[in-house]
Amino acid sequence: MSSTLITGITELITNDPDTEVPPDPALIVTDGRVSWIGSADRAPAADTALPAEGTVLPAFVDSHSHLVFDGDRSVEFTARMIGARYDGGGIATTVEATRAATDERLRALVEARVAEMRRQGTGVVEIKSGYGLNTPDELRSLRIAAEFTSEVTFLGAHVVPVEYRSDRAGYVDFVIGEMLQRAAEYARWIDVFCEPNSPHAFTGEESREILLAGRAAGLELRVHGNQLGHGPGAQLAVELDAASVDHCTYLSDADIDALVGSATVATVLPGVEFSTHSPYPDARKLIDSGVTVAIASDCNPGTCYSTSIPFMISLAVREMGMTPTEAVWAATRGSALSLRRDDLGVIKVGSPAELTVLDAPNHLHLAYRPGVPLARRLL
Ligand SMILES: N=CN[C@@H](CCC(=O)O)C(=O)O
Numbered sequence: 135m136s137s138t139l140i141t142g143i144t145e146l147i148t149n150d151p152d153t154e155v156p157p158d159p160a161l162i163v164t165d166g167r168v169s170w171i172g173s174a175d176r177a178p179a180a181d182t183a184l185p186a187e188g189t190v191l192p193a194f195v196d197s198h199s200h201l202v203f204d205g206d207r208s209v210e211f212t213a214r215m216i217g218a219r220y221d222g223g224g225i226a227t228t229v230e231a232t233r234a235a236t237d238e239r240l241r242a243l244v245e246a247r248v249a250e251m252r253r254q255g256t257g258v259v260e261i262k263s264g265y266g267l268n269t270p271d272e273l274r275s276l277r278i279a280a281e282f283t284s285e286v287t288f289l290g291a292h293v294v295p296v297e298y299r300s301d302r303a304g305y306v307d308f309v310i311g312e313m314l315q316r317a318a319e320y321a322r323w324i325d326v327f328c329e330p331n332s333p334h335a336f337t338g339e340e341s342r343e344i345l346l347a348g349r350a351a352g353l354e355l356r357v358h359g360n361q362l363g364h365g366p367g368a369q370l371a372v373e374l375d376a377a378s379v380d381h382c383t384y385l386s387d388a389d390i391d392a393l394v395g396s397a398t399v400a401t402v403l404p405g406v407e408f409s410t411h412s413p414y415p416d417a418r419k420l421i422d423s424g425v426t427v428a429i430a431s432d433c434n435p436g437t438c439y440s441t442s443i444p445f446m447i448s449l450a451v452r453e454m455g456m457t458p459t460e461a462v463w464a465a466t467r468g469s470a471l472s473l474r475r476d477d478l479g480v481i482k483v484g485s486p487a488e489l490t491v492l493d494a495p496n497h498l499h500l501a502y503r504p505g506v507p508l509a510r511r512l513l
């Protein structure tokens with residue numbers, strides 16, 4: 135057994151209503167779990183001491199990322215900054231580059247991206263496939279993702295690949311047939327880009343068929359929905375008890391009504407609106423309506439090539455009407471709930487020691503000092 139006493143905590147965020155935080159808080163981590171929380175002057179002895187000298191909070195949970203890819207779409211991003219529109223068509227470029235990459239190269243790219251996330255305070259990350267879109271390339275994407283996380287998502291229904299452009303129904307059958315049966319071995323989740331506003335993505339009915347097949351194969355459900363315009367994604371997610379509907383850029387009052395009281399979290403991805411020059415969703419309205427909101431990066435080569443949750447928090451506060459406190463909760467506890475992980479995004483006795491420290495006196499600085507590398511993993 136080895137224990138570490140963490141002191142010098144200027145602010146401790148636990149996200150646990152039952153944990154009382156004293157004025158000069160300290161905590162002890164024993165064998166990877168929080169074993170004691172209390173006042174520093176009453177702390178029991180521990181093997182080592184670690185002065186945090188800053189704000190301690192649960193590690194960020196990045197519940198939406200597409201890290202398994204090769205290729206570069208910086209030119210596409212640059213065109214959008216002067217008016218080009220995003221419609222998902224650029225995904226084909228990444229599929230081509232990803233299929234051409236060796237296993238070693240893809241693994242190294244994912245490893246570097248996960249390391250970049252961890253340097254900025256992220257703990258658990260969800261990773262999707264979706265740039266293979268044939269059986270061997272989807273399976274190796276999932277295998278590589280599984281080397282870095284248990285939160286692996288099968289996204290064979292990202293877009294209809296070029297070789298199936300004249301046979302959409304054939305591609306849906308292919309995804310829910312052989313590809314899904316083999317993918318289910320590596321993935322916990324199935325996701326679908328439900329977006330009738332894109333010619334490349336999937337309609338509500340196609341999405342329903344894919345998600346139900348995923349559930350029958352033992353996977354749990356997530357949905358990319360309501361990104362490019364109003365559509366069926368959010369209500370479908372609620373109807374099928376998906377853990378999360380992600381993007382939520384265009385939500386109607388009926389969508390919000392459906393989300394209220396449901397077990398489906400609305401995950402906002404502010405880096406996507408930033409990188410596609412799109413209007414930001416109204417997170418204030420979601421929260422005020424009683425919807426559970428999560429924040430994630432959506433790190434991917436097309437709509438947001440950023441691994442930084444602190445950046446997402448700054449955007450959510452500046453552009454989406456969230457308070458810093460709400461945004462930090464959404465990027466920790468909210469995103470944990472969107473993965474149905476009750477053990478994450480919280481600091482309490484018994485929880486895993488997934489801890490982040492901010493080089494700042496309190497969490498408000500995450501929004502107040504945008505772009506400054508304040509966050510890092512504590513252990
Ligand atoms: N919307 C669908 N998928 C990604 C974008 C993928 C890409 O453009 O490469 C997203 O979450 O935004």
Ligand SMILES: [Zn+2]
Nearest residue numbers: 198200358432
């Ligand atoms: Zn995505």
